[in-house]
Amino acid sequence: MNAKTVFMGYTRSDLANLVVALLVALVVIPTVVQTDYWYSSILIPWLCLSLAAIGQQIVMGYTGQLALGAAGFMAAGAFACFNLILRVPYLPFPVALALSGLIAAAFGILFGLPSLRVRGIYLMVATLASQFFIIWMIDKFGWFKNYDTSGIITAQDILIFGKPFTSPFEMYLVVVVVVTVLTILAINMTRGSTGRNWMAVRDMDIAAESMGISLLRTKLQAFAISAFFCGVAGALFAFTYLKSLEPVAFDIKLSFKILFMVILGGLGTINGAFIGAAFILLFPVVLNSIGNNLFHGAIDATIISATEQVVFGALIIIFMIYEPLGMAKLWYNIKQSVRSRFAPRSELPRQRAT
Template sequence: MKSNKIFMEYTKNDLINFLLLMIISLLIIPITVKSGYWYSSILIPWLCLALASIGQQIVMGYAGQLALGAAGFMAAGAFACYNLILRVPDIPFFVALALSGLIAAAFGILFGLPSLRVRGIYLMVATLASQFFIVWMIDKFGWFKNYDSSGIITAQDIVIMGKSFTSPLEMYLVIVFVVTVLTLLAINMARGSTGRNWMAVRDMDIAAESMGISLLRTKLQAFAISAFYCGVAGALFAFTYLKSLEPVAFDIKLSFKILFMVILGGLGTISGAFIGAAFILLFPVLLNSIGNNVFHGAIDATIISSIEQVVFGVLIIIFMIYEPLGMAKLWDNIRLKFKKR
């Protein structure tokens, strides 16, 4: 990779990792995985939610602002994308996607304003306002839903350069492209001066301010970029996974899920977002298949989902006590142990 002022210098290891991941996601997976189930039920939602987790990671893991409203921004992004494609003739999909991210970012700045005055649980309550307000607004003003009374709107097909991407594999490739670009950007920001400012604010905001870092700029920037990621993720989530748009899909439960992905995956790491999203998404699948195959459906589905909740909760407590940096750190530790030998 050519390095210039925009992109940071990458080490050889980074390059190898990047190429390896690209080969796996663009060659090995499309060749070996044939069943649509894997794409539409596992890979696509995983990548979408991982993208949203990166957004949550930026505001919470890097900038240290306890926010709980990722799903609200996802809803904003999803409905912005729907309306842009519906109302602007011939808008290219990626332009619509980027614009919906920007619209979500505007909401992010608006609801990030309280972060200038408060922190911790106070901020969490303030960001909850965004969650409830955005979903309510979309639900109550018919314009956003194009006056559709059924409550469920089918998402438009993704059309790029005249070709429509509708099969699971095609949609997967679109998402891989978007996620790759945005993840690289996020890694850049996190390693660069932007990320260092965020972390300085996270670790001690008063000290950071006295070093000349503008709290206003840094915090709002984190909120805006976080909401941008969530917005894009929400649009992709609605267009490729849900294939429909309904405000209910973006309720507070999804916000909690994304929060858990970040906490369990590991605060302050981009890889943590991917690991956490994979875990939160796959664990229920695993639990269900155990329920079906080992106990042959003898356990009620509601009991299984309750167990799932208990396990997530217990894991969060355990991680908070023993490894506050989450699974990403755990993975690092294991790798280091093997390297030593």
């Protein structure tokens, strides 16, 4: 366990993590998981929302800007992707995905502008505008939905180099690749000068400015990159999970969920985005299946459904009290305690660099 870099600035443990993650994602899961349910209802939405949570993490956890409205950017990305594929012939899916991320990023810059004037809870209120404006715009102008009478449109099939990716497993592969690439990118940014600028602004913006960091540039950059991540996540969410596009799917509730993912997962951590997304997305599913399997017929189903929500809320409170730094910290503590049990004394404990 040393912090020495072995390859392009990565430490040995970074590479080990990457190899383990890729092995799990591309070898272990495909051999162990055989049912479509796990791919299409658990893994795909989890990865998509983790990506959105990374976006929220960048603007909130790293740059310290309390922004709310990630779902709005997701909607922008999703509808941009639909329209690009519909209107631009022969556009490969990866290119459409990247372009829709860029379109979302443009919205991010636009709605990041208030961050130069207001901060804290007031910024949260100001950024809410993005949520409502984007959804309203898509609803109001039929062009975005190709004048569909019902307003819910079917997402096109994913075609990459002429090969369709339509089965749950194939779509899972697409999502894994995109999420892996973007996660590595995010980790790089947070460790490099970009991330250091963000954190300087987060910790004390006046000090950062006096050190020559441009607040304008840093904040808008964070908003743009955050919106890019959310936009790509939204497009993936619509194309691989929902397979339909509807503005209502990207409502304020989803924005709040992404916010909670980041807070519960741990602010200012990338793995916190994944852990938080897993908790917020999967726990209600687990509770619902337990409720329906264990108490099937024994208790009034309405009470079971209501109890699930109470339990979920209580768990959030318990976690916040028990570990205010989020589940990423919890995970870190577990890792440390395991390591301290097996590693030789001399290598312990290493300070965590944040």
